[in-house]
Amino acid sequence: MLPLKEQAEILVSSRELSLDDILNLPENQRVEVAKAFVLKTRNKGEPFCAFAIHEELVDKGVILDTNYLVDDLKNYILENLSENPNRALSVYESAMKNEIKLGTDFIPIDDLKKSILKQLKENPRFGLDAHKLAIKCGFNLENDYIPVSYTHLRAHETSLHLVCRLLL
Numbered sequence: 796m797l798p799l800k801e802q803a804e805i806l807v808s809s810r811e812l813s814l815d816d817i818l819n820l821p822e823n824q825r826v827e828v829a830k831a832f833v834l835k836t837r838n839k840g841e842p843f844c845a846f847a848i849h850e851e852l853v854d855k856g857v858i859l860d861t862n863y864l865v866d867d868l869k870n871y872i873l874e875n876l877s878e879n880p881n882r883a884l885s886v887y888e889s890a891m892k893n894e895i896k897l898g899t900d901f902i903p904i905d906d907l908k909k910s911i912l913k914q915l916k917e918n919p920r921f922g923l924d925a926h927k928l929a930i931k932c933g934f935n936l937e938n939d940y941i942p943v944s945y946t947h948l949r950a951h952e953t954s955l956h957l958v959c960r961l962l963l
Contacts, residue, residue, distance in 0.1 A: 807832050
């Protein structure tokens with residue numbers, strides 16, 4: 796006989812289940828099938844739906860810890876970091892809101908900075924949003940890695956600075 800976890804994965808992959816189907820399962824199957832269901836949703840590229848399903852199952856009395864999501868979410872974030880830092884950081888932020896403790900040490904800071912710089916070049920607004928989101932998520936980023944244009948510096952000039960610049 797297959798282990799319960801493998802049985803759950805087969806059940807979830809073989810047919811479409813609803814949350815009610817999961818809730819009607821025998822107690823000994825419910826948790827493993829619920830985990831497999833959430834991970835299947837996440838593997839379809841829908842991490843926000845996976846969070847919502849996880850939370851709804853917990854609200855309906857299925858006892859789920861968050862450990863089963865941690866490695867999966869870390870991999871998802873790392874896979875998406877270089878191409879879409881905003882999405883990766885949004886998933887990270889959602890994990891924090893759902894009390895899923897991922898830590899910050901699994902994301903190399905230099906890779907995060909490169910990703911944000913790339914985003915800044917492609918779309919400055921999204922790049923700045925990614926930078927702000929990274930700081931909000933607890934990543935220790937210095938501002939010195941973001942290049943600032945002469946026009947941007949001029950926008951912050953006061954009349955005193957303007958006089959000094961004209962005297963040069």
